[in-house]
Amino acid sequence: MGMAKTKRRYVCQACGSVSHRWQGQCSDCGEWNTLAEEAPATVFSQKHDLSSGGRPIAFEPLDAPGKELRRRPTGLDEFDRALGGGLVPGSAILMGGDPGIGKSTLLLQAAGRIARAGGDVVYVSGEEAAGQVRLRAARLELADAPIRLAAATSVRDILTTLNGMEPPALLVIDSIQTMHSDTIEGAPGTVSQVRGCAFELIRYAKETGAALVLVGHVTKDGAIAGPRVLEHMVDVVMSFEGERSHQYRILRNLKNRFGAVDEIGVFAMADDGLEEVANPSMLFLSGRDAPLAGSAVFPALEGTRPVLVEVQALIVRLQSGATPRRAVVGWDNGRLAMLLAVLESRCGLNFSSAEVYLNIAGGYRLTDPAADLAVAAALVSALADKPLPSASIWFGEVSLAGEVRPVAHPGVRLREALKLGFDRAHGPAGAGEKIPDIRYDELGSLAKLVDRIAS
Ligand SMILES: Nc1ncnc2c1ncn2[C@@H]1O[C@H](COP(=O)(O)OP(=O)(O)OP(=O)(O)O)[C@@H](O)[C@H]1O
Ligand SMILES: [Mg+2]
Ligand SMILES: [Zn+2]
Structure with missing residues (x-):
């Protein structure tokens, strides 16, 4: 056996990646100040020959009778x-x-x-x-x-x-x-x-x-x-x-x-x-009576359950040339940047001299891609300072070209909204299943959305 050599090791405490010199930022996960020196690993300079000396392992067919996957409910x-x-x-x-x-x-x-x-x-x-x-x-x-x-x-x-x-x-x-x-x-x-x-x-x-x-x-x-x-x-x-x-x-x-x-x-x-x-579908609505500019209701799907969520946007015009802030709670930062870019380049709106704040009510974190249209509706409503029609919901995915794309299970979303007293829906073309009591507005593109809200 050869001599054991040791090297300094810095291990990122966030993701576990190892580097041999200290850095302020982890090059793997991007977190700051997470590298800490840990006990040096022992490195043997002589390679071990692993091709002999072990015990034979047994092979099994994939269809061998095994234990059935039994789950134990917790009761919660x-x-x-x-x-x-x-x-x-x-x-x-x-x-x-x-x-x-x-x-x-x-x-x-x-x-x-x-x-x-x-x-x-x-x-x-x-x-x-x-x-x-x-x-x-x-x-x-x-x-x-x-x-x-x-x-x-x-x-x-x-x-x-x-x-x-x-x-x-x-x-x-x-x-x-x-x-x-x-x-x-x-x-x-x-x-x-x-x-x-x-x-x-x-x-x-x-x-x-x-x-x-x-x-x-x-x-x-x-x-x-x-x-x-x-x-x-x-x-x-x-x-x-x-x-x-x-x-x-x-x-x-x-x-x-x-x-x-x-x-x-x-x-x-x-x-x-x-x-x-x-039955969580009502939890993430603010329950306000009077409609407010910048607020849009989105029928999210969590697994099989629909959850109605309020998206809130606030836009503050800046007088000076300071760099405007964008702050998001409960949604993806990058997704907001993309939507703003699409609204600017495809619809001619201008957010460049304005601060944009986006919040999902109730501490909810939105991951459903169908939220794009509701976020866009909240942004346009806030920018125009015009409340959206009350008792209405918005859903649809937005592409870089500004089209509003179909999403999964529009019927489940619409039926739940109707149950909770929403009688107007806005979404992609073709998604309006024949649910007679809901007025369904097809919005094929963001340009049409801007038309509808700002005019
Ligand atoms: N009477 C109460 N006394 C203490 N905590 C309460 C009480 N009622 C509600 N809580 C809630 O319980 C929470 C603490 O929960 P818990 O200790 O299970 O959290 P945890 O995630 O295990 O926290 P930690 O990170 O400290 O281990 C508090 O933040 C509080 O919201
Ligand atoms: Mg604890
Ligand atoms: Zn890391």
Whole structure:
């Protein structure tokens, strides 16, 4: 064996990429100040010959009888919906989300439901003392749920204990960034610790069939490794979202090795915990009576469920030649820039000397591409200072040429809008299914939209 050589290693705490010199910005993910020096990796100068000395592996046909995919519902329907039907035994789930958004609350509630239904649950808190978790449990009226609770941070202690008992149906680790392994150098929360600890816990889950949930904090400061370094290691990546100032929380599935990722779970945060919101279609409307310039209602689709969302735009004319601001909450920045460019070049509107603010009401984050037309309608309405007709909805995708393109499931969107009292819709040509009580306005292009609103 040759001499071991060592090199300085700087690991991006956001995405895990390694570089050999320090840089202010990660060249892979573009985050700033996320590079931190970590224990040097050992590099052997002599190559190992891997072509002999191993044990033969067994090959299997693809149609070999295997275990059927059995899901265990948590009993929290909105959680199960976002999971795609429940927890898959032996799977690893990463639950990300901003500080204080409600991750521990959600998981304790799910754990409580499973435990009360007779499932064995182990909840390991590395963040809070057992007493703190008990206080939360009391507030959630779960104090009597037979959950095994422990405050621990050593993965060796946790796995030693678990290996001495029947594997639980659910193992919650809150959070992975507080865990440490004595076989790995570095402080808890560094990329190598987070990866190494996750690796051991995931192996335990795979071997025993326990479903594993790892809580992962989303951080930007680079002191702690973020969930992105784990995304490829786990089977399911979920994100718990919302604005802390609003009561609504959305559980999204960003990656799912066992199913689709298009359903969301919707909850409302209350004093006694998260309440499930089975019918979220009205939540993200402001409920104002008088129509306001710059506000447009968009019928979004979240998986199979329609959700009506209010898009709000504000335009402020600048007197001086200062660079105008564009600020977006709840929608894609790049998409807004594109829409503004299309409105300028295809419709002759001028936003160049104006500040543009775009907000999606209720802390909602819009990802449905059909939102383009509603955003454009809000922008044009704000620019012209003319409110849009009340009780109307807008949907359609906008192309660079300024055409309004068809979108998925116009009928579902229209029917839900009608149910909630909207009797006027604007969208792409051909999308107006024959829903007699709704007046459907075909808008083939943005130019036509501008005509309709500004004239
Ligand atoms: N009576 C209450 N006491 C404490 N928190 C409450 C209460 N009622 C509602 N909450 C909500 O619970 C939230 C905290 O939830 P939780 O601790 O589950 O979040 P978390 O995502 O696990 O946070 P952390 O990042 O600190 O681990 C608070 O932000 C608050 O909105
Ligand atoms: Mg927590
Ligand atoms: Zn990075």
